[in-house]
Amino acid sequence: MESLLAALVRSDVDFIVVGGMAAALHGAPVVTQDLDIVHSKSHENVVKLLKLLKKISAKYRGQPKGLVLRPSSVELEGGGHLNLITSLGPLDVLCEIGEAESYDNLIGHTLVFSDGELSFRVLKLEKLIELKKKSPRTKDRLMLPLLIAAFKQRG
Amino acid sequence: MKDRKDEKLTADLLSDIDADILEAASEVDRTLITWLLGLPPLARVSWAARIAESTKGFKLVDE
Numbered sequence: 643m644e645s646l647l648a649a650l651v652r653s654d655v656d657f658i659v660v661g662g663m664a665a666a667l668h669g670a671p672v673v674t675q676d677l678d679i680v681h682s683k684s685h686e687n688v689v690k691l692l693k694l695l696k697k698i699s700a701k702y703r704g705q706p707k708g709l710v711l712r713p714s715s716v717e718l719e720g721g722g723h724l725n726l727i728t729s730l731g732p733l734d735v736l737c738e739i740g741e742a743e744s745y746d747n748l749i750g751h752t753l754v755f756s757d758g759e760l761s762f763r764v765l766k767l768e769k770l771i772e773l774k775k776k777s778p779r780t781k782d783r784l785m786l787p788l789l790i791a792a793f794k795q796r797g
Numbered sequence: 798m799k800d801r802k803d804e805k806l807t808a809d810l811l812s813d814i815d816a817d818i819l820e821a822a823s824e825v826d827r828t829l830i831t832w833l834l835g836l837p838p839l840a841r842v843s844w845a846a847r848i849a850e851s852t853k854g855f856k857l858v859d860e
Contacts, residue, residue: 643842643843643845643846644839644842644843644846647839647842662845663842663845663846666833666841666842666844666845667838667841667842669830669831669833669834669841670830670833671825671826671829671830671833672845673845673846673848673849674845674846674849675846675849675850677842731846755838756838757837757838757839758837758839760839768810771810771811772810775813775814783818786814786818786821786822787818787819787821787822787824787825788822788825790811790814790818790819790822791822791823791825791827791830792830793807793810794822795827795830795831795834796834
């Protein structure tokens with residue numbers, strides 16, 4: 643998972659870490675097997691992201707046996723969610739989250755995390771709570787107590 | 798003044814959240830949160846992924 647994050651940073655892709663991994667980065671004891679990101683849909687960024695996705699053999703998860711679907715620039719510029727498996731682990735590339743919020747809407751609600759030479763943007767805990775609060779999905783509601791506990795712990 | 802502003806922000810953020818969720822939040826063991834926050838960011842990522850991998854089939858929250 644760290645390799646996937648590092649590959650995105652080293653490929654100079656503009657992205658925001660969201661979802662369970664963002665929660666864990668804020669100290670919420672959430673476990674997750676995939677990395678969720680919202681990417682900038684600028685043409686230049688989509689080209690960089692697609693180049694990386696090809697390099698790490700990204701394909702859609704959950705396809706019928708024998709069917710291999712690869713992500714395309716059209717999908718990366720759209721509004722959907724691309725649930726992928728790559729050679730570095732599962733990656734969910736989200737064009738928008740919540741109520742159609744894209745990278746450009748979310749960038750003001752991020753913090754930069756740095757670890758050694760790697761720096762990357764993570765959605766703020768307050769925004770994560772706001773999104774999960776509005777989500778109708780049970781798994782999001784289950785995450786809320788952990789997010790709130792981390793929020794209160796931070797003080 | 799800043800404290801009052803922060804308190805209002807917190808109150809706004811936590812409004813509309815069901816009482817049972819707030820109660821569950823108060824019961825979360827914060828020792829683990831403190832421990833996680835003491836790790837470098839990439840180690841937190843590693844922890845979340847490795848625990849998820851080791852508990853496949855027992856996933857509680859995210860997938």
